[in-house]
Amino acid sequence: MADAAGKGIRSQNLALLLRLVCDSSPVTRVELAKLAGLTKVTVTNLMAELIDNGLVHDLGVTQHGGPGRPASRVAPDPLGPVGIGFQVEVDHVAGCVVDLSGRIRRRELRRMDTRSLSPAEVVRGARPVLRRLFDHATTSGQLVAGIGVALPALFGRDRDGQLLVRSVPGLGWQDVDVRTLVAGELEAIGALGIDVRLGGSVPFAADVECRGSAEDLIYVGGEAEVGAALVTGGVPHAGAVGAFGHVPVHPRRGRCPCGRSGCLELSAGRAAMASAVGEPETALPRLLSGKEPFAERLHDGDRRAATATTLAARALADALAAPVAMLGPATVVLGGRLAALGDALREPLAGRLAEQHPGPRVRIGQGRPDTALQGAAWSVLAEIVDDPLGWLDRTS
Numbered sequence: 001m002a003d004a005a006g007k008g009i010r011s012q013n014l015a016l017l018l019r020l021v022c023d024s025s026p027v028t029r030v031e032l033a034k035l036a037g038l039t040k041v042t043v044t045n046l047m048a049e050l051i052d053n054g055l056v057h058d059l060g061v062t063q064h065g066g067p068g069r070p071a072s073r074v075a076p077d078p079l080g081p082v083g084i085g086f087q088v089e090v091d092h093v094a095g096c097v098v099d100l101s102g103r104i105r106r107r108e109l110r111r112m113d114t115r116s117l118s119p120a121e122v123v124r125g126a127r128p129v130l131r132r133l134f135d136h137a138t139t140s141g142q143l144v145a146g147i148g149v150a151l152p153a154l155f156g157r158d159r160d161g162q163l164l165v166r167s168v169p170g171l172g173w174q175d176v177d178v179r180t181l182v183a184g185e186l187e188a189i190g191a192l193g194i195d196v197r198l199g200g201s202v203p204f205a206a207d208v209e210c211r212g213s214a215e216d217l218i219y220v221g222g223e224a225e226v227g228a229a230l231v232t233g234g235v236p237h238a239g240a241v242g243a244f245g246h247v248p249v250h251p252r253r254g255r256c257p258c259g260r261s262g263c264l265e266l267s268a269g270r271a272a273m274a275s276a277v278g279e280p281e282t283a284l285p286r287l288l289s290g291k292e293p294f295a296e297r298l299h300d301g302d303r304r305a306a307t308a309t310t311l312a313a314r315a316l317a318d319a320l321a322a323p324v325a326m327l328g329p330a331t332v333v334l335g336g337r338l339a340a341l342g343d344a345l346r347e348p349l350a351g352r353l354a355e356q357h358p359g360p361r362v363r364i365g366q367g368r369p370d371t372a373l374q375g376a377a378w379s380v381l382a383e384i385v386d387d388p389l390g391w392l393d394r395t396s
């Protein structure tokens, strides 16, 4: 019993310290002891264990400006395990390699008209992307801890609680076993026994944008489709896998590609906003250069873009009214493609929301184009950070 309890405490302390190293590096052992509320001796011992197992790296004594003796600093091991993120969009497949410091080590992309292909053809077409990502990790001597697949999908769960793709409305996918398809491709490139996990693009992006936030948030983002996730204690709610873009807000508006009428997508989705200004719907410019063609027109003073943005803001505020009334979030964060629209979207949205509620703050997130990919890769690494001892036991 005593051994089990001791192992439990050691396991918790290892997780706490690894989390602190990931969040605060470079950091000294004395600083870690203060942050963790542990003795310096305990930190030194546990840090030795994390260093021996290739999760933490001792940087040695670096430039020292403070009082007292110079102390060596530690950081996540740059040669430690990595996570791979992978996503399918209407015009490409893309992936990245992320290390324990949260840094993207490698990006890969292949242009592909995924809407004209079957799910199996898309995943097969992604083989060169997956191969290059794995080659990068293995030639750097790094262990791939798993692959996170980000999809703008509606999910169900199987008997074991694992996510199943029910549909990806933007790609026309229905009941696709994406996990088996990806695992098959990994096997084909010789990457055996790799953990494949699925998740919604929006919850993955929300995790990157809102990690560590203490207040309750509603994150609204997405690329092709609008999505939303409730974030409490800095963690996106596990149930946040629904189709926020298909909430009905336009009683007299026409049909949505999903088959229903009046969806939020019809005013705030990328296809609707692009067509309002005569632009083709595409994801590539934003991923490659961070530029969103619709947002460029908006910021150049295009009146059609301004009108479409105001209409989108009203529809978003109406769709948010019910969750805001029920959950009372402190802040609504606009991320993904919506962040690129800036105050032109935020101000009318906040104004309309305030008409109905004393209301949350509305702030614009970073909205980087690869946050979903980064979140997908980090979902794999989070398992190591949450339980390093368990992970070491499984992989040793």
Ligand SMILES: [Zn+2]
Residues within 6 Å of the ligand: 245, 246, 256, 257, 258, 259, 260, 263, 265
């Ligand atoms: Zn719809």
